[in-house]
Amino acid sequence: MNFINRAFKNVTRKLSKTILLTLTFFLIGNLVIIGLGISNASENAKILTRQKMRAVVTYRLDQDKIWQHAESITDEDELNEFYRNYPRIKLEEVKAFLDDDRVKTANSITNNMWYQDAEKTLDYVHLGNQAEQNIDESNGQSCWYENDVERCETYRQPLFFIKANMFPNMIEFEDGDYKIVDGRFYNQDEIDSAKLVCVISEALANTNNLRVGDSIKLGIANVGIYYQEMGISQEDVDVEFEVVGIYSHHNQITPDASNYDYISPYENPDNMIFMPTTSMTLANLPIAQKEFDHTAQEVAEWGDENTIAYYSDPNNRPSESNLMNNVYIENATLLLTDPLDVDKFVEDYKDTITEFTILDANNEEFNRLAKPLDTLSMYAGFIVNLVVINAIVIITLVTALTLKTREYEIGVLLSIGASKLKVIGQFFVELALVAILGFSLSVVSGSLIAKQIGNTVLEYQISTSDVTEDEGNHYVMYGDYYDPWNSDYSDDVSLEDLVSEYEVNVSPAIIGEIYALGLGIVLISVLIPSFMIMRYNPKKILMNQN
Amino acid sequence: MSEILKLENINYSYIDGGYERQILKDLSYSFDEGKFYTILGPSGSGKTTLLSIIAGLDNAKSGNIYFKGKDLKEIGLHKYRRNDISIVFQQYNLISYLTAVENVMLAMAETDNDLPKDKKTVAYNLLERFGIVKTKADRLVTQLSGGEQQRVAIARSLASNVNLIFADEPTGNLDTATEKEIIEIFKQLAHEYGKTIIVVTHSDAVSEMSDQRVVLKDGTLSEM
Numbered sequence: 001m002n003f004i005n006r007a008f009k010n011v012t013r014k015l016s017k018t019i020l021l022t023l024t025f026f027l028i029g030n031l032v033i034i035g036l037g038i039s040n041a042s043e044n045a046k047i048l049t050r051q052k053m054r055a056v057v058t059y060r061l062d063q064d065k066i067w068q069h070a071e072s073i074t075d076e077d078e079l080n081e082f083y084r085n086y087p088r089i090k091l092e093e094v095k096a097f098l099d100d101d102r103v104k105t106a107n108s109i110t111n112n113m114w115y116q117d118a119e120k121t122l123d124y125v126h127l128g129n130q131a132e133q134n135i136d137e138s139n140g141q142s143c144w145y146e147n148d149v150e151r152c153e154t155y156r157q158p159l160f161f162i163k164a165n166m167f168p169n170m171i172e173f174e175d176g177d178y179k180i181v182d183g184r185f186y187n188q189d190e191i192d193s194a195k196l197v198c199v200i201s202e203a204l205a206n207t208n209n210l211r212v213g214d215s216i217k218l219g220i221a222n223v224g225i226y227y228q229e230m231g232i233s234q235e236d237v238d239v240e241f242e243v244v245g246i247y248s249h250h251n252q253i254t255p256d257a258s259n260y261d262y263i264s265p266y267e268n269p270d271n272m273i274f275m276p277t278t279s280m281t282l283a284n285l286p287i288a289q290k291e292f293d294h295t296a297q298e299v300a301e302w303g304d305e306n307t308i309a310y311y312s313d314p315n316n317r318p319s320e321s322n323l324m325n326n327v328y329i330e331n332a333t334l335l336l337t338d339p340l341d342v343d344k345f346v347e348d349y350k351d352t353i354t355e356f357t358i359l360d361a362n363n364e365e366f367n368r369l370a371k372p373l374d375t376l377s378m379y380a381g382f383i384v385n386l387v388v389i390n391a392i393v394i395i396t397l398v399t400a401l402t403l404k405t406r407e408y409e410i411g412v413l414l415s416i417g418a419s420k421l422k423v424i425g426q427f428f429v430e431l432a433l434v435a436i437l438g439f440s441l442s443v444v445s446g447s448l449i450a451k452q453i454g455n456t457v458l459e460y461q462i463s464t465s466d467v468t469e470d471e472g473n474h475y476v477m478y479g480d481y482y483d484p485w486n487s488d489y490s491d492d493v494s495l496e497d498l499v500s501e502y503e504v505n506v507s508p509a510i511i512g513e514i515y516a517l518g519l520g521i522v523l524i525s526v527l528i529p530s531f532m533i534m535r536y537n538p539k540k541i542l543m544n545q546n
Numbered sequence: 547m548s549e550i551l552k553l554e555n556i557n558y559s560y561i562d563g564g565y566e567r568q569i570l571k572d573l574s575y576s577f578d579e580g581k582f583y584t585i586l587g588p589s590g591s592g593k594t595t596l597l598s599i600i601a602g603l604d605n606a607k608s609g610n611i612y613f614k615g616k617d618l619k620e621i622g623l624h625k626y627r628r629n630d631i632s633i634v635f636q637q638y639n640l641i642s643y644l645t646a647v648e649n650v651m652l653a654m655a656e657t658d659n660d661l662p663k664d665k666k667t668v669a670y671n672l673l674e675r676f677g678i679v680k681t682k683a684d685r686l687v688t689q690l691s692g693g694e695q696q697r698v699a700i701a702r703s704l705a706s707n708v709n710l711i712f713a714d715e716p717t718g719n720l721d722t723a724t725e726k727e728i729i730e731i732f733k734q735l736a737h738e739y740g741k742t743i744i745v746v747t748h749s750d751a752v753s754e755m756s757d758q759r760v761v762l763k764d765g766t767l768s769e770m
Binding site for chain 2: 002006009010013014408409411412413414415416417418419537538539542
C-alpha cells in the first residue's frame with residue numbers, strides 16, 4: 001500500500017470531496033481552455049498568414065534618419081561633407097547576410113530600359129496592341145532650330161526591360177515564378193568579372209531563333225544630341241551579350257488585361273532580360289568614360305579647385321579596374337527560408353548594421369491589421385493568468401483546510417514510519433488525479449464552448465476596433481497589372497486573410513498545455529500545505545486525542 | 547529473558563504558565579523481551595509523555611534510550627518507528643477510507659523488515675487470528691465496531707514484524723468483555739510470540755492481567 005495507491009483509494013472512496021474538487025478543476029479547465037484556445041487561435045492566425053507571405057527583409061537606407069541627421073547639422077561645411085560621403089548600402093554587408101543560414105538569396109536590383117541596336121538585330125516579343133503601333137509611328141528623327149540652326153536627333157522607344165542583380169540566385173527564380181528552361185542563370189564568377197552575359201525569355205528566344213550560346217546586341221542608350229556633343233557614338237552604345245540561359249515565367253499578359261492596349265514592349269515580361277549589375281555597368285563604361293572626360297573639360301573652365309582636382313585624378317575616371325566601386329546598390333531584398341524568421345532576423349542584426357541603414361521586415365501593415373487579434377490574445381492570456389492564480393489560491397486553501405481534517409491520518413502515517421515527503425506525495429497525487437479528471441472533462445466541454453465564444457469575441461473585437469485596410473498601400477507585383485519596375489517583394493495582406501486563418505481549436509498542444517498547467521497548479525497548491533505537514537509532530541497529533 | 551528496551555536517566559520538562567514543570571526525573575528502567583507490561587499512574591503523572599518518548603514520537607530533554615543495546619539517537623527516531631516498534635492508540639487511529647486489510651497492509655508498506663511476498667494474505671491471516679474474518683476485513687474500517695477496529699489496530703501493529711508494541715489506553719473505548727478479549731490478545735502476543743507489550747492504562751483490570759505493573763510517580767518508575 002504505497003502512497004500512490006493510498007491516494008487513488010482516497011480519491012475513489014471519498015466521493016463527495018472528489019466530486020467537489022473535480023467540479024472546481026472542471027470549471028478552471030473550461031476557462032483556461034477558452035483563454036488558451038482564443039489566444040492560440042489568434043497567434044496561429046498570425047503565424048499561418050505570415051507563413052503564406054513571402055519571407056522578405058529589405059535592407060535600405062533609412063532616409064528619415066538621414067534627413068533628421070542632416071537637419072541637425074548647422075555647420076555648412078560639415079553638412080557638405082556629410083552629403084559628399086552620403087551613406088551607402090555596402091555590398092559586403094549584403095554578402096554577409098547571405099552567409100546567414102536563414103537567408104536563401106538576395107535581390108539587389110537595378111532596372112533599366114534598353115533599345116534595339118542600330119541594325120535592329122534583336123526583335124522584341126510583340127503583343128500586337130495599340131502601344132506597339134504608336135512606337136512605329138513615334139520612332140524616327142526629331143528636329144528643332146537652335147540659334148537659327150536646325151538640329152536633329154534620332155528618337156527611339158525603349159523596347160527591353162533590363163533587370164540586373166548583384167547575386168546569382170534571384171528571388172523570382174527561387175520562388176518558382178521564373179524557371180530556367182535551357183542553359184543556366186549567370187553565376188558569381190560572371191558577376192565578379194562583369195562578363196557580358198544575359199538570360200532571356202523563351203518567347204524572346206523563339207522570336208529571334210536564339211539558342212544558349214548565341215549573342216544578342218542591345219542599344220543601351222538613345223544617342224541624342226546630348227550624347228553626340230559628348231562624342232558618344234552608336235558604336236559606344238551597341239553592346240553584345242552572350243545568352244547563357246533561357247527562362248519561362250507565369251506572367252503571361254492576355255488581351256483581357258485592363259491596360260492591355262497601353263502596355264509598352266518593355267513592360268511585356270517576355271521582353272525582360274536578366275543580367276549581372278556589373279555587366280550592365282561595364283556595358284555603360286564607354287558612355288561613363290566619355291561623360292567623365294566631357295565634364296572634366298567643362299569643369300576645367302568654370303569649376304572650383306576641388307572639382308577640378310577630382311576630375312583631374314585618373315583614379316576617379318570610370319574604368320574596368322574600378323568597376324566594382326562604381327556599382328551602386330540602392331537596396332537589397334533578402335529572401336528568407338522561413339517567414340517566421342523574419343522578425344527575429346531583423347532583431348538579430350538591427351544593432352549591428354551600418355549607420356543610416358535599416359532592415360525592414362515589411363510587416364507594418366500586417367502588424368496593423370493583426371491588432372484586433374493581438375488585443376484578443378492579450379485579453380485571453382490575461383484571463384488564463386487570472387484563472388490560474390485564482391485556481392492556485394482556491395486549491396491551496398482547500399488543501400490546507402483538508403489537512404486539518406486529516407491531521408490524525410498524517411499522525412498515523414508518521415507514527416508507522418512513513419516519511420513526510422511520502423505524505424506530501426500522497427496529497428499531490430490525490431490532487432493530480434482529481435485535476436486530470438476535471439481537466440479531461442473540461443477538454444470535451446471547453447473545446448465546444450471555446451469555439452463559440454472565440455468567434456463571438458473576435459467579431460466584437462473587430463467591430464469595436466478602428467482597423468481598416470489601407471487601400472493605398474497595395475503593391476501589385478503580379479496579376480492583372482504587371483509592373484516590371486516594382487521591386488517590392490513583400491506580399492499584401494488583408495484583414496480577411498487573417499480572420500480566415502482564425503480558428504479556435506483545442507489542439508493536442510493546448511490539451512498538453514492544460515494538463516501541464518493543471519499539474520503546475522497542483523504542485524504550487526501543495527507547496528503551502530507541504531510546509532504545514534513538514535511542521536507536523538505525530539506526538540502532538542496522536543497523544544492529544546485521548 | 548534479555549533486555550529489549552533500557553531507559554537511562556530520562557528527564558523531561560516543559561514550561562507551563564512561566565514555570566518549568568518536571569515530568570520525568572532521572573527515570574531509569576529496563577523492559578525485557580516477551581513480557582506484558584502495564585504502566586500505571588495518576589492523571590498528569592506523565593504516562594503519555596513517557597510513552598511518546600519511548601515510542602520515538604518525541605525526544606527526552608536528557609538521558610538515553612537503548613533498543614536492544616543500541617542508542618535511539620544512533621538508530622534515528624524515524625527508522626526506529628518504521629522498523630522496531632508499533633503503537634496501538636485508544637482512538638484506534640485507523641485510516642477511514644481504507645478497508646481493514648488495507649490498514650494492516652499500510653504498516654507493511656513502510657517497514658524495511660523482511661516480510662513475506664504475499665502481503666495481502668499475511669494481512670488476512672493476521673486479521674483472522676484476531677477474529678476479523680475475510681468478509682469483514684474487506685470492509686471500510688468505519689463499518690466495524692469499536693472492538694473490531696481495535697483488533698485491526700493490533701493486527702496492524704504486528705504486521706510490520708516488530709518485537710516491541712506500545713499501547714496507549716487501548717481499551718479505553720471498549721466495553722468490559724471486549725477489554726478482556728484485547729488483554730488476552732496482548733498476553734498471547736507476549737507469551738506465545740515473544741513480543742514485548744508496554745501498555746499505558748488507568749484500568750486495574752488491564753494492569754492486573756499484565757506480567758509486570760510499573761507505576762509512574764514523581765517522575766520515576768517503580769515496580770509494584
